[in-house]
Amino acid sequence: MNYKLILTIAVLLCTGFKSHDVLKPVSQIKPGAAAEGSLANQKLIADTTSGLEDLIGESISDSEVLKFVIQQPVGEIGSRSWREMWIVKSPEKKQEFLITFREAGLGGADFEIKQTSFNCPKNITKFEVGVATSMQIKGCMGKPNHEDFNPDGRYVFLYETEEGIIVTYLFDSNDKLVKVTGYQKS
Incomplete structure (x- = not known):
């Protein structure tokens, strides 16, 4: 009887230390x-x-x-x-x-x-104007499909979504978000 108890405990200990395949x-x-x-x-x-x-x-x-x-x-x-x-x-x-x-x-x-250091909104058009930076938007959205820089320091990031919507983010010369615009791709 003691042999069965020891064997059961040993099996439980061994299976308890088994590594899992998922992080x-x-x-x-x-x-x-x-x-x-x-x-x-x-x-x-x-x-x-x-x-x-x-x-x-x-x-x-x-x-x-x-x-x-x-x-x-x-x-x-x-x-x-x-x-x-x-x-x-x-x-x-x-x-x-x-x-x-x-x-x-x-x-x-x-x-x-x-x-890890950005709070990304669930809706990609809800970044806060005047607060969000180009780095935050890149951190949340990834590299833009297109970037356009103006001589006055303003610039635009353009993203195309899988749903066929084009979203543009306009930034001022201080890297702050000025405007968000969405277009339906036709």
Whole structure:
């Protein structure tokens, strides 16, 4: 009888420590869990940096990026996933990006970049005029389909949605949102 009880406890302990193939939500990451560095190889770091440059619209040097592993890999080798926080620092600003990496076999990996420091509205036309900046809109919407700069310092970002709607954001020379306009593509 004791043998069955010990065996049952052993099985429960073993299955309780089994790793799960799904990353926990970011909200469940414990404070202090971050470790400086990256688990990505040089090619993946270069690809991710290029993706960040596309998102923020400017070049990034390696010395401007701090990398932290915030969730260790889960899953089987070749299909693991993990999360990192990359902080891009420049003299003018600091931007934080949550990057989820997913191995795609053959030494490759896919990644998803989310900027963490912006409160994005649910409706893309509801950015607050006079308050929202071009960086906030890029952080929420991604790289514009088109950018147009005027000699007086004003400029426009143009986005095309999957529903065929064109949304333009007009900014003043201080990078503040002046006007949002939507058009139905015909």
